[in-house]
Amino acid sequence: MIDEIIKSRPYIRRKIYSDRINPYIGKQIIKVLSGQRRVGKSYILFQLIDDIRKKDSEANIIYISKELKAFDSIKTEDDLYNYIQKSLIKGKSNYVFVDEIQEIENFELAFRSLLAENTCDLFCTGSNAKLLSGELATTLAGRYIEFIIHSLGYDEFLHFMKLEPNNDALNNYLNLGGMPYIKHIGLDEVTVFEYLRNVYASILLKDVVARENIRNVSFLESLIEFLADNIGSLFSANNISKYLKSQRATVTPQAVLNYLKPLVNAYFIHKVPRYDINGLKIFETGEKYYFEDIGLRNAIRGFDRRKDIQKVMENIVFLHLNRQGFNVFVGQYGVYEIDFVAKRKGKKVYVQVSYLLINNSTIEREFGNLLKIVDNYPKYVVTMDEYNAGSDYKGITQLHLGDFLLLDL
Secondary structure, three states, X not given: OHHHHHHHOOOOOOHHHHHHHHHHOOOOOEEEEEOOXXXXXXXXXXXXXXHHHHXXXXXXXXXXXXXXXXXXXXXXXXXXXXXXXXXXXXXXXXXXXXXXXHHOEOHHHHHHHHHHHOOOEEEEEEOOOHHHHHHHHHHOOOOEEEEEOOOOOHHHHHHHHOOOOOHHHHHHHHHHOOOHHHHHOOOOHHHHHHHHHHXXXXXXXXXXXXXXXXXXXXXXXXXXXXXXXXXXXXXXHHHHHHHHHHOOOOOOXXXXXXXXXXXXXOOOEEEEOEEEOOOXXXXXXXXXXXXXXXXXXXXXXXXXXXXXXXXXXXXXXXXXXXXXXXXXXXXXXXOEEEEEEEEEOOEEEEEEEOXXXXXXXXXXHHHHHHHOOOOOOOEEEEEOOOOOOOOEEOOEEEXXXXXXXXXXX
């Protein structure tokens, strides 16, 4: 079956993920690919299957997809365990791939037993972070490794759409985002946004409302619209609650938090906490929220370049840092704010985002805040200015957004 599926669903290789995951093939650890619905997790599995078969043409591939009717009967851990046991072939290397594993009740119990038996190499995908904070983390602590799959980065968008890196391509990316299926739709905004609204409805209904038993869907949609309008704004559940009350939606701060969590769990939005650069601590309140795919945000609220460009740029820069494996924070240095502090394996990067450096006060704010930080880690000011792009000012690099998004940090 899997050969027919792969042939019917040709893919474009996303090297960033195969490079990260391939070193763990054959290791006795569960490989978990997580991420928002429709970002291409299934196709990463296809890549891995092809990579395995290139090394071992006799490998036994056991594939289960909970999105296919053929696997409707696999509902519990016993169903899953028994199906895999019957499919194992002695004398061969067995590889198990389960797509959308969160649809199988208590799947982690079957995986725990299979891992202990050491008869197969285990891979799975999931569209809910609760998978890791709950079931997997409790039952399989230390026995799995997570790879978060994202929508397309700008470099991938150019590759998928066969575009040259220029302002037109960048503007398309800022507007339409990076959901991989856009390759089959083209760059017509009306058609793409219709598709994205359908994806949004699917995420909302399947991964948020149904999974978390949410009753007040109208409030949830109002909350998402508020987040879409306030990308890059520091706020708390309390001020979101106050805003929604002004819109005649009476909710408590705790209720807001209860509705934000499922959106984060579905990888639809990302919560970015504040980081005290001086005290090296994370603040408990006053975070920012960014969307996993800016095209989904634009499909919900529209993209008015005049009023939205700064927040959309910030969202895109956050995604670029996040895709490259950084832990991303909003920086606080005394009374000064740094848009992003990104940390990864002992490395640190500081980034300020500004649409245009239109006057001296803007230049002083964007560069001045970074100059106050006395360390030697890379510092960037990312703009849409063509003038001075790529230049260096007192150790701080100014880059055009398009160049920054192609930078391997």
